Amino acid sequence: MKTVLTNCTVIACTGELAKKDMTIVIDGNRIAEVSHSVHQQVIRKEGEVRVIDLDGSYVLPGLWNVHAHPFDLFPDFANRLMSESPIECAIRAGRNLIDALKVGVTAVRVAGERDFIDVAWKQAFQDGIFIGPRMFVCGQVIVCTGGHGWEWDNAVEIDGPYEMRKAVREQLKHGVDQIKIAVSDGTSDLLADEIESATQVAHQKGKSVCAHATGLGLKTAIKAGVDCIEHGCLMDDEAVQLMKDNNVFYDPTLVIIQDAEYLKELGLIGSSGCINPEACEEFATQHSACKEDFTRMYRTLKGRILIAQERRIPSDLASMHLESFRKALDAGVRITCGADVSPIGDYALLEIEHMVRAGMNEMQALIAATRTSAELCGVSDQLGTVEAGKLADLIVVRKNPLEAIGSLRKLKLVLRDGKLIEIE
Template sequence: MGDMVIVNCTVVDGRAADGVGPIRDAAVLVRGERIAAVGPSEDVLAQAGDTRRLDLGGAHLTPGLVNMHTHLSLSLPGPAGEGVKGMGPHDLALYMADGARRTLRCGVTTVRCVAEKDHADFALRRAIESGRAAGPRIFTAGRALVCTGGHGHDGTDTLECDGPDEFRRGVRGQIKAGADLIKVMISGGIAGEHERIDTPQLFTDEMAAVLATAHAWGRKVTAHAGPAAVIAEAVRLGLDCVEHGYELTPEVAAAMAERGTALVPTLLVTRCKAFFDELGVPEWMQRRSLGAGPRHLESYAMALAAGVPVLLGSDMPPFWLFEGTNATVRELEHMSQAGLGPAGALHAGTLGPARWLGAEADLGTVETGRYADLIAMDADPLADTSAFRSVRWVMKGGEVVRDDLAGRPEA
């Protein structure tokens, strides 16, 4: 796309929760993939010279969203899921590439994949990085580690392990393939017919082996986990992040906050009947999921009260059209409405994830030196998180990938 200066916008980013206010009548100078300057228009334009200008028509400009719980090869129980499971490697790669393209267009410029089939995520990441496919920046765990018969064991997006030695080997295998982090299933969940949400699935020595090995290689560990007792033990051993956290207690939430263990609550997964119906998800799973909803929301409230870092993650495909928007925005709305508020939600969807990923020097804010991963919307996300429903312009790495108003080049 070449260098450009973005004008006629209000810049808002994840530092709002830290007291950094919006920049009104702002401009952003983009050179190559990165932001070269940002500030009041008069100051930035003086640096920009005759650089091409792009008028956003008074939009609010924020960093692109970061979805920390994605499965581009998701296959839940039911006919739709069986269709994905039955795909050959070529079909699967194209299916995931289409999902990545849709994800980027809805304003999610970075994802954290937490279990993908057949290591196709690594091929997709290479294709996106080389420009052969359109999609968000990908941080991935590769295949999730499970015990024999554990949560998600029946898919090629998991690797069955038993005993500390096998779990160590599993961690090393994912790192060898190129994993940025490790995902481990330490309890049952809503999608396993022969388990309960509160079923413990790893012994202490197995969990300790995963954590010690991953940390020795400089990788964080996130865990699919529901019950408080299982989470408490993992947090004590050094767990970096909890996925779901369906049944927290105030005591466990306090321990998470003290140790800096983040929570990706995925509130959508216990309040998405229309999505389940669309996929033909069986009744047993719908009952378990929707029945867990009230307790799930209580757990989330406990985490907020304790000061646990909470991060955006939809579990549903990020781009999926759901309740008048996409799954990523709907999840962020739930997080905001259930106590986080608009400024906190903006942080949870941008700077918070970037910090967890160790990528805050590149992502998460609209600052000089960061990647020009930007989205624009007409409404103010600090007034109402539903502003993200009005995203109409998306840039990734200095390239405009969506422009509903055809750019409005300034005269």
């Protein structure tokens, strides 16, 4: 089965400018051809050819969210996470992943999950039991005893290099793609020899290590050989230089730290710290194409405000994080798109918007959410750009995201592995 997407503008995310009046030929699950031409009529040769006139819409690579926790529920008012069985949790997590695909997130890296739910869903999608995003999974997060996140079901506590080796091998045994460690929240909780053990064992098997790290622990983690820093809220010039010199990826997860400030800027959080209903309604009206869109937008805004309240991120931490991001951007560190909070899809779109607010231009933010995120997962030869030979994970949006990044929400089509996904 061949699919021809014609009469479109291609934003390939290769670093090239957008190209108008293009045609993309998809053969099976791969892009066969990207050319400057417009098909005028349906061509039928041998087999079936489906021609879709996109009427000037924009074709991009599918989007990525490389820091997701499908099980997570935040805010968790009913305290569900404490009592939920792994099976109930797994069902909820699957819904979260499937919904992400419907908003254009065709690939997800799970940066820590309980009970290997991520491994199971990856397998289910690969086997075609359900249709979901492409997945890259880390299994459980490894922390030191009492370290960041120890109280969650998804963490394994270790002490010393030998326990670290054991824990990493345990994850690898379950079929993970990467290893996630939680180094620190400002000080160095995991010690250098423990981190080195993780990178040695993982690298020996060709797997990379990502580290939740800020402040001092971040430098320890880079020196011990980690491949990606998550959050990195407090980075000085030396830390940024270390990242650059060691070719370490930076996954800033801006939305979790920046959202409260942004919502305040938009006037959506009132002076009392609570939701400003009139402002939210006005915002939703302006940003919605239809009534369903309005309901969804209003609900999302309320959710974001509740999350912002529950997290209580201080303004000075938010500004330090923003400064860290800008330093990394100026230095040319490879920045990826991870959003940390669920729903995985909605928050990926928000993360892209936050990257633009934080100083990237639209093209840089799109490349972060496609090509660079695919590089982080070691598959940029197959995914992350619109080029002949690559797998056909694509999105089509009605308006130009290079003019207004929010246009990513005006989704027309999603293709995963060359197949059209039902998005309504």
